[in-house]
Amino acid sequence: MTGKGNLLVIHRYFWPQNYPYAVMLKDIVEQVADNFEQVSIASSVHHCSELEARKKWAVEHGYSLKTLKMRSEKGMNVAGKVFIMLRYCIWLCWVLSRTRADVVMVATTPPILTAFVVRFMSKIRGYDYIYHCQDIHPEASKKSLLAKVPVLFKWLSSIDKANVCDAKEVITLSEDMKRTLVQRGASPNNIHLINNFIFKQLEQGFGLQTETTDNIIRLVFAGSLGRLQNLPFLFELIKKYRNSEIVEFHILGDGVLKSQLEADIQGNSQTNVKFYGQVPLEEALLTMARCDIGIVPLSEGIIRVAYPSKTMMYLSTGLAVLALVEQDSELVNYLEQNELGVAVSNTCQQQAYEKFNAFLTSFTKDPAMRMAIKTQAEHDFGKRAILSKFKKVVK
Structure with missing residues (x-):
């Protein structure tokens, strides 16, 4: 030194x-x-x-x-x-x-x-x-x-x-x-x-080998099943797809709401929602690589005091992002300007469902799109790019 x-x-x-x-x-x-x-x-x-x-x-x-x-x-x-x-x-x-x-x-x-x-x-x-x-x-x-x-x-x-x-x-x-x-x-x-960087990725090309080619759209939520995530609101949307044969929801993580959410899904007799609990990071990344869309739900006002770092993990595996967050936020601007996903209302169920459903209806699996998302994520949140910013400030 x-x-x-x-x-x-x-x-x-x-x-x-x-x-x-x-x-x-x-x-x-x-x-x-x-x-x-x-x-x-x-x-x-x-x-x-x-x-x-x-x-x-x-x-x-x-x-x-x-x-x-x-x-x-x-x-x-x-x-x-x-x-x-x-x-x-x-x-x-x-x-x-x-x-x-x-x-x-x-x-x-x-x-x-x-x-x-x-x-x-x-x-x-x-x-x-x-x-x-x-x-x-x-x-x-x-x-x-x-x-x-x-x-x-x-x-x-x-x-x-x-x-x-x-x-x-x-x-x-x-x-x-x-x-x-x-x-x-x-x-x-x-x-x-200085945002967080992508600190863990699948081996080069490994994620592409795990991507599915059927017509089922798989959505994943990975994170804390706590009160800041607006999960009751999200699960009201999920329950609307009880009879869908082309949509699956994969829920990774643990927290105070886990038992309540599991009971809610069981009470709805819904079979296209899978809870994994807390899993090692490598397993979480592998599950993401098998999915198509990452979900970022936030309670009203949280985007002003925190940033959902799960966004970077989704993007690093090539997932489009579906964010339930205020429309006038930096996250929404970033997703929409770079065509990385969409944002829906986190307060109005009807508005959220209409945009949510429109996004799913128009969504197509495209390996080229996944690679473009990964490239954009590496450019904006790659370790080298972010760490160079720290070196300029911490001195």
Whole structure:
């Protein structure tokens, strides 16, 4: 490393933990490392095998590690998750009180509190920090209990507004998200738009070998079966195709609504909907490669505070995209201007069904179109293109 200054990268998860941002962050670190004399990573591990792999990687590249051994919070109740988060943030205070970093990079996991700790300690230690807003909180959590406690929501919003305003640089994913930050009172001058990159693909040509040639149109949803995805609205549309012999729906993922959605489909005596549950990424990509259309459903307002990264995964396997999202969003403009899919209403069932059905009726399977979609995705969201943007900002 031949640059000046020291960098500390902070995140709750880091490679080889198999979370999308944890995997992407490894590539980001390797890309920006030449901008600094020394690079350190502060993160947690769940298993000794994770730590050994991370240590080996750090030694190979000359990075240093700050590591906290923690249990996974999966399956914990709310109290357990709060305890885990507080323990992590206390440890983070300890790390930051001893850091020699000139620049600290922090993201939104855990939301708000991690960035607050980084901001607070920056006043004491004198470092600059870069805030990577993968989501905008507390707005992205508005459908949770926060919506029932307006005072808490307002207080958390004021904290994160300060987190953004005090950052040397802010990175977020879309114009819609940037607009939300500016409407909060942040300056647009230090907000950079860098979307997520395609961090995992099928082997070259492998996806094409799995594509189907029959006349059945296969639609796939891959992601969290949670409340931000507008899934009850989507499934009302899906149920209209109960008797269809040329449409199939493949649902990948897990979440709080999974049991309810499965019961809804069973109650509708519908056999053209298949639930897979949570599957490894490679299996998810293989399933996508056998489908034709990827579904991106979002609850109203979510596109302003988050960006559906499943979009890139769909496009990378050559799928057209069907988005249930506000029409005046960057995502809709991108899909329609590049002829990569269509958007339908996420609030009006009748309007959504009419456009949804028109899209399915006119859809044809075309290998050349799939290849064109893949090419466009690589151009816009390929690793090389996106990482070059990070190198210009994280310095």
